[in-house]
Amino acid sequence: MIRRALALSLMLLFSAPQAAELFTLDFTVNGEKKTRNYDTANATFKGTSEDFIKLDFPNYNPYSDAVSIQLGYLGVGALLDFAQNSTDLRLQIPSLGIDKTFTGPTRDDAVLAMQAFFTSNGSEELNRVLAAINASSPVAAQPQLIQQQTNSAFDDSLSSQSFVAPSGGDSKSSSGGDGAASAAAFNSTGLGLAFGNIKYGEFRTKSLTVPLSYTIRNELDPRRQLVLSLPVTQTSVNTAKTWSVTPGISYSWPMNERWTLIPSLKYGITYSKDLNQAGQVLSGALTSTYAVSMSDSHVLVIANMYGRSNSLKFEANDVEVDANLKLNAFRNGVMYSQPVNLWGKNLAVEYTLINTVFTGSEVFVKRYNEVGVTIGTNRKARTSRDYIRGGIRYTFSSEAKGATFNFGYWF
Structure with a gap:
């Protein structure tokens, strides 16, 4: 299933857009x-x-x-x-x-x-x-504000568990010292790039996102992480452009070696002069992750999230919008990580399967599924100060279908 979804993702990602009239x-x-x-x-x-x-x-x-x-x-x-x-x-x-x-x-x-x-x-x-x-909305249909906040709150939580090695994992560094102590010596800055090509209803949208982040790790327990994020996105529907910025903050709070709770808060603002559309959204979420060591550094992470998003009144450049949206988001998924050796390098492959459901106010996309795979250096290695990953994700539902390529570098 994953191989078929990824092949379809590549085809959709680079396919020519079928223009519908706005x-x-x-x-x-x-x-x-x-x-x-x-x-x-x-x-x-x-x-x-x-x-x-x-x-x-x-x-x-x-x-x-x-x-x-x-x-x-x-x-x-x-x-x-x-x-x-x-x-x-x-x-x-x-x-x-x-x-x-x-x-x-x-x-x-x-x-x-x-x-x-x-x-x-x-x-x-x-x-x-x-x-x-409407399928071209920069607030609730395109990969903007509400979807972006919901996805990133969950994905950041799931991604952070790649650093966590439950009992049986690599909890010791290669030098033989304590893993927590060796990881506590540094924080990290994240830079990335994501390109999406997704069809919402009759409109095909292309998005370009530059995710920026800074992670502060606790000196006593590096699993305790404060993450500051600032993704910037431009979306195009035909020739109409939309911009959005979504600053956020989250904190990973380990309950034990396997179970972690991650509360997050995000604010987003979007504006499109071409569409005469704008909006701002405030959202909060709580994600629970449970990591299970399989064998030989194979890790399965189960994640569940509840989020709440409220749109706020927006006024700028003669555009005034008060959509009064109130949404509950339920996002659940699994990630499976396994070590691989490619080109003489020790790497890690991560597979994800995620389902998202919205309740509350009526929106164009109420539920969708995602299948993805990434490959890169092993983020669990306690002695690694930098790492790099890239991959692709296929999104599908009755209202939306398309793919997103993502690349990230942390140092």
Whole structure:
């Protein structure tokens, strides 16, 4: 199963994206029809202005001609109407029960008023749908904020157990000294790169993440680790770009040689000028890991996490969003680590199988599974001050499918 998933991951990772349109305008003016597609919200609203309509309908009279426009806005269908001899713009979104009229001295002024409605929290239900349920959302659908916080809180906890050698593992250093004492002499800085290509609904997203971290180890017990993290992500849907930053903090608290509890707290902020979308999310999580030594440095780690994420009101650059999302995250998985010798080097391979389920507010992706493998230097070696790992992860559910390649270096 893992081999098949990894082969599919490589195919999806490097496959050409199948573009779906983020924004569409289907015009009907004096019986004539025209269609335009856009990748940014601002270009879409400009497309309904007098000058742009005249590009396709040269004889268009902005004061007397009736205009009907079917608007596709990030998966939300709407109908725009200018009645004959009127500058009033009627907006109807049947799926949300929205029926609103915008007025102005000119039709272009009415369009500006409608644009403000879309970007300035004009409808709580519209903002919730755009932020949570549409497949291109930078808050809850793309690999941004909520998913990123949930995944990283769990993955950091699972990864930290690679350093832990339960009874029967390499609890002594090669020099014969105590493993805890030799590891306590240094902290570590982590740098990485992750590239993802995942299809959410009809939209294929590409993401580039630079995860930064700093780990402070307790001098008496190096299993006690305070980790400060700062991943920075850029996501692209067609040509629309989104940026996010997610600082976080976690602490590994060993209950005994095998069992560790890791509480974490993360804050994330995302903004997309192209999509007219933004958001901020605060999340907390508690992860439990249990490490079992198999034989010859083979280790099985069982991990379970509960997390809580709340979206916060966001205002910036004329964009105001209050999606009011409240989510519970349940993430459970296993990691199996085994030593290998490749190219004359002693390395370690780690296999992961993870399931994630969200409850609470409605979101586009409510559950997904992940299968992954990484290979690199042995992170358990107590005398190693630096190590390197790289691998691939395949994500799949009924709403999402794709792969992420990741690479990390700690020193």
